[in-house]
Amino acid sequence: xxxxxxxxxxxxxxxxxxxxxxxxxxxxxxxxxxxxxxxxxxxxxxxxxxxxxxxxxxxxxxxxxxxxxxxxxxxxxxxxxxxxxxxxxxxxxxxxxxxxxxxxxxxxxxxxxxxxxxxxxxxxxxxxxxxxxxxxxxxxxxxxxxxxxxxxxxxxxxxxxxxxxxxxxxxxxxxxxxxxxxxxxxxxxxxxxxxxxxxxxxxxxx
Amino acid sequence: xxxxxxxxxxxxxxxxxxxxxxxxxxxxxxxxxxxxxxxxxxxxxxxxxxxxxxxxxxxxxxxxxxxxxxxxxxxxxxxxxxxxxxxxxxxxxxxxxxxxxxxxxxxxxxxxxxxxxxxxxxxxxxxxxxxxxxxxxxxxxxxxxxxxxxxxxxxxxxxxxxxxxxxxxxxxxxxxxxxxxxxxxxxxxxxxxxxxxxxxxxxxxx
Numbered sequence: 001x002x003x004x005x006x007x008x009x010x011x012x013x014x015x016x017x018x019x020x021x022x023x024x025x026x027x028x029x030x031x032x033x034x035x036x037x038x039x040x041x042x043x044x045x046x047x048x049x050x051x052x053x054x055x056x057x058x059x060x061x062x063x064x065x066x067x068x069x070x071x072x073x074x075x076x077x078x079x080x081x082x083x084x085x086x087x088x089x090x091x092x093x094x095x096x097x098x099x100x101x102x103x104x105x106x107x108x109x110x111x112x113x114x115x116x117x118x119x120x121x122x123x124x125x126x127x128x129x130x131x132x133x134x135x136x137x138x139x140x141x142x143x144x145x146x147x148x149x150x151x152x153x154x155x156x157x158x159x160x161x162x163x164x165x166x167x168x169x170x171x172x173x174x175x176x177x178x179x180x181x182x183x184x185x186x187x188x189x190x191x192x193x194x195x196x197x198x199x200x201x202x203x204x205x206x
Numbered sequence: 207x208x209x210x211x212x213x214x215x216x217x218x219x220x221x222x223x224x225x226x227x228x229x230x231x232x233x234x235x236x237x238x239x240x241x242x243x244x245x246x247x248x249x250x251x252x253x254x255x256x257x258x259x260x261x262x263x264x265x266x267x268x269x270x271x272x273x274x275x276x277x278x279x280x281x282x283x284x285x286x287x288x289x290x291x292x293x294x295x296x297x298x299x300x301x302x303x304x305x306x307x308x309x310x311x312x313x314x315x316x317x318x319x320x321x322x323x324x325x326x327x328x329x330x331x332x333x334x335x336x337x338x339x340x341x342x343x344x345x346x347x348x349x350x351x352x353x354x355x356x357x358x359x360x361x362x363x364x365x366x367x368x369x370x371x372x373x374x375x376x377x378x379x380x381x382x383x384x385x386x387x388x389x390x391x392x393x394x395x396x397x398x399x400x401x402x403x404x405x406x407x408x409x410x411x412x
Contacts, residue, residue: 099339101359114352150321153320161322161367
């Protein structure tokens, strides 16, 4: 079985050998890969509108967003966020990519969520204000202490504020996305699950 | 008496008629104003290093940063932030300019503070991630409810996280800086004091 999570820059594939249950995860660039190369059945989700309209004409590409009860979500919510929510019953999902999306799921129902800049976007925001704020974030910052130096002052502004909001729900925290490992320093009790979106897709296929 | 708070783009003057106690506040652009135009005594603070070195050669410009016990603060902390802290005995100062600085003062002592992107910088951070996040912030957002639409999802990410951190100290909140009026929607119980930096400067002069 072949699953594909299509973003703005990559096709992210998960190939599952249903006999051995071995899984193979690989990416292809949006610029170089042509979806008509594949003839087998592929279950996909796609946030890239241009690619989505291409795939509509290929019978072997199955759009999983059509198999979903989306009434619990909202119109402009990314289908990757929705699939991650479908993967869990209770918890706070922190998906750290170019943006950080934080979504709360209670008893299998999406309670709402918010969007925060990703690590690169936020670093650039500080840098663009002033060269005096051009620091790397300190992910091992002491979150219990108000800073008295510039690097910690911006790190606290970015990370502590996110931390306080995420932990206040007192639920399991699941980190996913490319920067999950960085945020693991800030959320030491969180579970990292980079397959969360695929897990949601598998659930829908069943 | 003439006070001047010099930033990266403007000279911000406060002229006090000591007989009538009338105060006149006006700005001049860093690009067009020449400090040698003025011959009277001027008490100033300056975060602009280029201008600061010019002013050293002008006897009538008195650098108030030299009159200060800066041991309570830290080396790279802006002198405008320090002066705002000097102005109060207890409270949380939210100075909303190109960056938002949040500083806590307890019994006249600076406890620490953090730096958050200003409204323009943060708006650009979201826009630069994706056109899908290109919204104006909703300052009348319901802070008690997890959002279920894109505009509120970014507004919550920006404003609620700031709000939670600022109110948790359970102290008086003082808003200052150019965007104080916008943030007043988020902090309805805060006091707006756009003269906070000048008030700190006056205290030091005494």
